[in-house]
Amino acid sequence: MGDRAAKDALYAEFAAVGKALGSHKRLEMLDLLAQGPRSVEALASAADLGISTCSAHLQTLREAGLVETRRDGRRIYYSLAADDVAKLWDNLRRVALRHRPHTQLARAAYLGPDDTEAVTTEALLQRIHDGDVVVVDVRPTPEFAGGHLPGAVHIPVEELAGRLAELPVDREIIAYCRGQYCVLAHDAVRLLTMRGYRASRARDGALEWRLSGLLAHDGAA
Amino acid sequence: MGDRAAKDALYAEFAAVGKALGSHKRLEMLDLLAQGPRSVEALASAADLGISTCSAHLQTLREAGLVETRRDGRRIYYSLAADDVAKLWDNLRRVALRHRPHTQLARAAYLGPDDTEAVTTEALLQRIHDGDVVVVDVRPTPEFAGGHLPGAVHIPVEELAGRLAELPVDREIIAYCRGQYCVLAHDAVRLLTMRGYRASRARDGALEWRLSGLLAHDGAA
DNA sequence: TGGTCATTCTGATGTTCGTTGGAATGACAT
DNA sequence: ATGTCATTCCAACGAACATCAGAATGACCA
Numbered sequence: 032m033g034d035r036a037a038k039d040a041l042y043a044e045f046a047a048v049g050k051a052l053g054s055h056k057r058l059e060m061l062d063l064l065a066q067g068p069r070s071v072e073a074l075a076s077a078a079d080l081g082i083s084t085c086s087a088h089l090q091t092l093r094e095a096g097l098v099e100t101r102r103d104g105r106r107i108y109y110s111l112a113a114d115d116v117a118k119l120w121d122n123l124r125r126v127a128l129r130h131r132p133h134t135q136l137a138r139a140a141y142l143g144p145d146d147t148e149a150v151t152t153e154a155l156l157q158r159i160h161d162g163d164v165v166v167v168d169v170r171p172t173p174e175f176a177g178g179h180l181p182g183a184v185h186i187p188v189e190e191l192a193g194r195l196a197e198l199p200v201d202r203e204i205i206a207y208c209r210g211q212y213c214v215l216a217h218d219a220v221r222l223l224t225m226r227g228y229r230a231s232r233a234r235d236g237a238l239e240w241r242l243s244g245l246l247a248h249d250g251a252a
Numbered sequence: 253m254g255d256r257a258a259k260d261a262l263y264a265e266f267a268a269v270g271k272a273l274g275s276h277k278r279l280e281m282l283d284l285l286a287q288g289p290r291s292v293e294a295l296a297s298a299a300d301l302g303i304s305t306c307s308a309h310l311q312t313l314r315e316a317g318l319v320e321t322r323r324d325g326r327r328i329y330y331s332l333a334a335d336d337v338a339k340l341w342d343n344l345r346r347v348a349l350r351h352r353p354h355t356q357l358a359r360a361a362y363l364g365p366d367d368t369e370a371v372t373t374e375a376l377l378q379r380i381h382d383g384d385v386v387v388v389d390v391r392p393t394p395e396f397a398g399g400h401l402p403g404a405v406h407i408p409v410e411e412l413a414g415r416l417a418e419l420p421v422d423r424e425i426i427a428y429c430r431g432q433y434c435v436l437a438h439d440a441v442r443l444l445t446m447r448g449y450r451a452s453r454a455r456d457g458a459l460e461w462r463l464s465g466l467l468a469h470d471g472a473a
Numbered sequence: 474t475g476g477t478c479a480t481t482c483t484g485a486t487g488t489t490c491g492t493t494g495g496a497a498t499g500a501c502a503t
Numbered sequence: 504a505t506g507t508c509a510t511t512c513c514a515a516c517g518a519a520c521a522t523c524a525g526a527a528t529g530a531c532c533a
Binding site for chain 1: 272339
Binding site for chain 1: 523529530532
């Protein structure tokens with residue numbers, strides 16, 4: 032014990048996890064999986080990958096211990112191995128954003144100008160408690176079903192334009208989505224503001240809240 | 253905004269950090285740097301690397317935003333960019349150990365059989381408060397100077413055999429080192445036990461305690 | 474039992490990465 | 504200025520990786 036070969040072997044084990052985090056496509060898949068289980072095909076189309084490439088990436092993630100599989104009928108569903116993987120992913124993004132100026136630029140380019148002030152989770156909970164806001168979850172239906180903020184109204188972004196009547200004009204609307212790096216809430220707030228609603232965006236989202244146990248389930252997982 | 257190219261660019265930014273974590277040598281260097289600044293030469297010999305290879309790895313880490321440089325005389329000292337990098341490293345190890353059986357085996361092979369029960373930080377603090385233990389920091393001198401547990405006695409492992417007289421036979425001795433994956437405290441406890449002392453090992457170490465603000469400094473950083 | 478379909482495996486190709494010795498840089502000291 | 508010394512840059516090699524189309528697998532279902 033204590034010898035070089037054993038030390039290299041141990042660190043190579045840690046590096047196997049690091050390597051799995053070293054591809055933008057794998058990270059994108061990880062981020063999707065943080066919202067709930069997905070089939071290979073669903074992941075491939077969401078991440079803009081060929082089926083076999085996607086499968087290969089999933090093998091890498093599986094060997095790294097980051098994801099698990101479950102068979103349902105003739106489909107195989109991948110999901111995160113545990114919440115600590117989501118935490119690791121969150122951690123990675125935090126470090127990248129904090130220490131890499133390029134990352135901040137890329138974030139702005141993807142999410143659009145940060146015109147509306149984002150509402151912190153602390154402030155959001157306070158205002159829900161005070162009852163002066165309507166909270167809207169703008170993610171796709173299966174993700175909402177997989178866990179959402181108690182009391183949130185569910186309107187997927189694609190349906191938002193057609194369901195504006197469901198929202199009050201006189202109260203402030205706070206939209207949230209997958210997390211800090213998801214476009215959905217940004218898009219929703221832009222749309223709502225344009226139509227004359229008072230809307231703002233939650234800074235955090237499902238990923239962050241799952242890690243702090245703030246999400247409620249709908250029965251079916 | 254919201255288009256594929258921008259999304260790819262953002263995730264490529266995150267992946268740049270992941271890639272930096274995808275080499276066992278870089279992780280080893282990161283672990284050393286978590287204990288304090290080091291010159292290129294020091295890192296190269298500690299990690300068993302050629303100078304130019306080591307320098308290349310350091311460039312990778314620097315571009316990923318994980319480390320920073322400081323010039324002192326004709327030497328360049330590298331150090332972690334911030335504590336959140338150490339946290340990320342800690343997180344990575346936790347995930348690897350939890351989800352990869354191979355990693356657990358490699359850990360056992362490197363650290364040796366886990367014969368002595370490790371003392372948790374909570375229990376350690378309690379027993380320090382009760383005053384019934386002697387705490388020994390067995391890391392090299394510069395690392396001790398860079399921060400250590402208040403009240404700890406400092407005896408580097410290499411000097412331990414020759415300085416046994418400084419330790420009491422009638423009280424329990426608890427040794428700690430860099431962290432959960434460091435051999436030093438394991439070695440120290442084996443030596444002490446063999447010589448008839450009552451000794452055990454702290455489960456955590458400097459890395460973990462730095463993250464929770466438990467370390468005291470010596471004046472000179 | 475044989476067909477179907479989602480997924481994985483197999484090569485093959487272009488790209489990136491790790492490692493190396495030796496040359497270039499650039500701060501310091503005389 | 505000139506020499507010294509730590510570090511970085513350079514060029515080149517082999518190894519590992521991402522991607523893709525197509526073949527193989529193997530669980531489901533009629």
